[in-house]
Amino acid sequence: MKKILVFDTTLRDGEQSPGVALNVHEKLEIARQLARLNVDIIEAGFPIASPGDAEAVKAVAREIKGPAICALARAKEKDIEVAWESIRYAETPIIHTFIATSDIHLKHKLRLSREQALEQAVWAVKKAKSFTPYVEFSAEDATRSSWEYLAQVYSAVIEAGATTINIPDTVGYITPLEMKELIEYLLKNVKGIEKTTISVHCHNDLGLAVANSLLAIQGGATQVECTINGIGERAGNAALEEIVMALHVRGEFFQAQTDINYQEIYRTSRLVSQLTGMLVQPNKAVVGDNAFAHESGIHQDGVLKERLTYEIMDARLIGRQEKVLVLGKHSGRHAFAKKLEELGYHLSEEELNKAFARFKQLADQKKHITEADLETIVSEEITKQEEIYQLDFVHVCSGNNILPTATVRLKAADGQTLEGVATGVGPVDAAYKAISKMLGISPDLVNFTLQSISGGTEALGEVLVRIFGDEKVYVGRGSSQDVVVASVMAYLSAINKMAQEKKLNPQKDYQES
Numbered sequence: 001m002k003k004i005l006v007f008d009t010t011l012r013d014g015e016q017s018p019g020v021a022l023n024v025h026e027k028l029e030i031a032r033q034l035a036r037l038n039v040d041i042i043e044a045g046f047p048i049a050s051p052g053d054a055e056a057v058k059a060v061a062r063e064i065k066g067p068a069i070c071a072l073a074r075a076k077e078k079d080i081e082v083a084w085e086s087i088r089y090a091e092t093p094i095i096h097t098f099i100a101t102s103d104i105h106l107k108h109k110l111r112l113s114r115e116q117a118l119e120q121a122v123w124a125v126k127k128a129k130s131f132t133p134y135v136e137f138s139a140e141d142a143t144r145s146s147w148e149y150l151a152q153v154y155s156a157v158i159e160a161g162a163t164t165i166n167i168p169d170t171v172g173y174i175t176p177l178e179m180k181e182l183i184e185y186l187l188k189n190v191k192g193i194e195k196t197t198i199s200v201h202c203h204n205d206l207g208l209a210v211a212n213s214l215l216a217i218q219g220g221a222t223q224v225e226c227t228i229n230g231i232g233e234r235a236g237n238a239a240l241e242e243i244v245m246a247l248h249v250r251g252e253f254f255q256a257q258t259d260i261n262y263q264e265i266y267r268t269s270r271l272v273s274q275l276t277g278m279l280v281q282p283n284k285a286v287v288g289d290n291a292f293a294h295e296s297g298i299h300q301d302g303v304l305k306e307r308l309t310y311e312i313m314d315a316r317l318i319g320r321q322e323k324v325l326v327l328g329k330h331s332g333r334h335a336f337a338k339k340l341e342e343l344g345y346h347l348s349e350e351e352l353n354k355a356f357a358r359f360k361q362l363a364d365q366k367k368h369i370t371e372a373d374l375e376t377i378v379s380e381e382i383t384k385q386e387e388i389y390q391l392d393f394v395h396v397c398s399g400n401n402i403l404p405t406a407t408v409r410l411k412a413a414d415g416q417t418l419e420g421v422a423t424g425v426g427p428v429d430a431a432y433k434a435i436s437k438m439l440g441i442s443p444d445l446v447n448f449t450l451q452s453i454s455g456g457t458e459a460l461g462e463v464l465v466r467i468f469g470d471e472k473v474y475v476g477r478g479s480s481q482d483v484v485v486a487s488v489m490a491y492l493s494a495i496n497k498m499a500q501e502k503k504l505n506p507q508k509d510y511q512e513s
């Protein structure tokens with residue numbers, strides 16, 4: 001298998017993401033993690049950009065052992081000198097110098113002829129080489145440059161001492177097959193290329209950065225430049241984790257591997273996201289929240305029987321939690337039962353069917369079903385006492401400048417329907433009064449608590465009440481996404497307990513008393 005060098009440029013091109021600026025401590029923290037990840041090269045910054053960046057690159061170069069440390073410099077004397085000063089204490093210091101080679105850049109940006117740019121490139125490589133044996137040269141905007149001219153430039157810089165030639169797709173323009181052809185062309189037409197590292201640096205403007213990097217490897221590239229989470233200028237750079245895992249999962253096909261410590265991938269992604277403030281989209285390959293989450297019943301059933309049915313990599317390999325079964329409206333009975341088992345519930349077939357039906361109702365209304373929701377469903381459905389009174393409906397009118405009024409209808413176990421209307425200080429008070437009135441009872445409400453079981457405005461509200469009647473306290477519990485309904489259910493559950501305890505029809509009993 002061919003070894004591919006991983007050149008991480010999170011701290012340089014990644015930091016060029018709009019809105020991102022890392023201080024010395026943050027750069028050092030990321031660099032330490034990149035070393036644990038075992039990247040081959042860390043491009044720590046662009047020292048001429050600011051004194052702070054020069055200081056950060058210097059700190060990384062002094063502390064980090066293992067990966068080579070690289071600093072970027074334009075093809076300018078001062079840039080190269082400052083770059084060298086910043087990395088000179090690294091174990092393996094690389095100066096990365098660049099100049100654009102496309103006619104668009106030469107004409108409009110640099111205002112140089114092709115000959116002048118070639119001369120400046122050679123001069124810059126020689127200058128860098130006077131400081132360190134390790135020099136990388138990039139022909140910026142290579143993929144929009146004349147291939148013939150590119151071959152000339154790369155041949156000349158190799159002769160001048162470049163040890164790595166980098167082919168940047170600066171504006172994310174090239175397509176995968178063209179990239180492979182370009183590398184094959186350079187392999188045939190650049191003098192001395194066999195003794196250099198052939199690197200690619202792909203941007204993601206058309207979403208092709210990873211594909212282009214992989215096809216470059218197929219064409220003969222031996223180094224990929226990439227960033228954690230694919231952050232970088234505009235639409236970003238090729239994502240390190242995606243390239244590395246593609247080579248791992250499809251190693252047989254690519255016949256290429258990296259030395260990355262897979263276990264550190266997820267941790268690195270989280271750290272970079274936290275320190276840069278660049279959030280990772282949930283469906284991002286490898287490191288996104290949903291990358292190993294299964295919501296639909298058929299998939300959940302498949303992975304429960306055999307993970308390989310719907311997963312091409314094991315989340316644990318990259319330091320993540322094992323596959324996640326997300327319960328939602330598309331989930332099936334297998335996943336539901338498994339989740340309940342994990343929570344410690346062992347339900348009979350009938351109990352499971354009841355709880356599952358309740359779960360599906362809730363899932364239709366709520367995007368995320370949490371463990372707390374499940375616990376509530378189970379405790380309500382399974383540990384429910386016999387219901388002497390069932391809530392048929394509750395309707396309330398409330399608001400400011402209105403007298404809160406509730407209409408409640410109950411169905412009694414003996415088939416009767418009872419209905420009552422009352423006003424109160426609020427909708428719950430009105431509903432409780434309506435129930436008390438229709439049943440002819442007046443238990444004291446000793447305690448009432450309402451809490452949201454899960455976050456968000458769609459959350460289940462859980463109500464716990466304690467009522468005092470017949471010289472005893474009864475506890476009732478109810479939950480619903482509607483807090484008034486939850487309150488009424490809790491009250492009724494306490495009243496049902498009171499009725500059961502007496503082993504009498506409470507309505508009759510109370511009405512007589």
Ligand SMILES: CC(=O)SCCNC(=O)CCNC(=O)[C@H](O)C(C)(C)COP(=O)(O)OP(=O)(O)OC[C@H]1O[C@@H](n2cnc3c(N)ncnc32)[C@H](O)[C@@H]1OP(=O)(O)O
Pocket residue numbers: 013016046048049050073074075076098099100109110140170233
């Ligand atoms: C494709 C890439 O990612 S390249 C890296 C991009 N990264 C950055 O630019 C981040 C850091 N940059 C900076 O802090 C600043 O731009 C600096 C310090 C590099 C330069 O700042 P300034 O001197 O104020 O110049 P400014 O940025 O406005 O313009 C760039 C100058 O560099 C020149 N230049 C651009 N690339 C190169 C190069 N590779 N070699 C030599 N000169 C170059 C431009 O032609 C322009 O020169 P001019 O002033 O003679 O017209």
Ligand SMILES: CC(C)C(=O)C(=O)O
Pocket residue numbers: 013072098138139140141166168169170171201203
């Ligand atoms: C400096 C070079 C390598 C670069 O970032 C680019 O061309 O995208």
Ligand SMILES: [Mg+2]
Pocket residue numbers: 013168170201203233
């Ligand atoms: Mg770039």
